[in-house]
Amino acid sequence: MSYERRLQEDQALIEAYLADYLDTLWPFGKLVDAMSYSLLGGGKRIRPVLTLEACRFCGGLVEEALPFACALEMVHTYSLIHDDLPCMDDDDLRRGRPTNHKVFGQANAVLAGDALLTAAFEVIAKAPKFSAEQRLSAVRVLSEASGPSGMVAGQVLDMDGSFQIRELSQIQAIESLKTGKLIIAAVQLGCIAAGGDEKNMEALSTYAEKLGLAFQIQDDILDCEGNEEELGKPIGSDQANGKVTFVTLTDISSCRDMVRRLTKQAQAALGDQESDGFLSWLSERLSERRA
Secondary structure, eight states: OOHHHHHHHHHHHHHHHHHHHHHTSOOOTTHHHHHHHHHTSOOOOHHHHHHHHHHHHTTOOHHHHHHHHHHHHHHHHHHHHHHTSTTTTOOSEETTEEOHHHHHOHHHHHHHHHHHHHHHHHHHHTOTTOOHHHHHHHHHHHHHHHSTTTHHHHHHHHHOTTSOOOSHHHHHHHHIIIIIHHHHHHHHHHHHHHTOOHHHHHHHHHHHHHHHHHHHHHHHHHHHHOOHHHHTSOSSHHHHTTOOOHHHHSOHHHHHHHHHHHHHHHHHHHGGGOSSOHHHHHHHHHHTOOO
């Protein structure tokens, strides 16, 4: 099977699980519609795919890791809904469609995000075929990555106008919280699902750390020179909002060099533990993405 086909199969498993979960919910007002609009509204599903493939890397069955993978995607989707709100990034488009609050209103968007965040931990708590210790470890990893020591902290720093960014180390610190923590959590959840050992966890975490930073730098590049139709959102928004990025602190050429270097470091972290090359291929594919 080709790597591309395997990626598509992973994505299909994730889509089906998320749709099945939403079908179990009672339709209170517009809540499920608003949740579904964003959760099933497209996207590359890179984070949950990383969970499934990290599980496979450690010798586990990807189907068993689906609850952890999809819980992570629920958290990621909630963060996108809230990031788009007028009180934060005030975006009108997400993945080529109007943002959640533009369709359902700000109150329903906030509540849809809240519902997805809490549902994520319900899904983990009810996940079959895992020990209580595995579920607890998964809750710890996801909550630490998404809460005040992770993604939320990164968002606060990103919005804080008093936080004057002048050096690459500063923006790297912010992005490691806002973006990187959840990508690291993705592979850690897969390792937990498979019962992987410490050596697996260390290799995967280093891989994801490098991958996450490369992913963000590539995002900054695409915001400058991407195609709006492919991206599904306007380009140049960072510059228009006066946001400091990797590109503004260096230049496009230097950023491309950083992406290449970080991708090689991610691949090297896996070493001889990777038997089939999928994760290395995925890092290369993401480094060359145009959307």
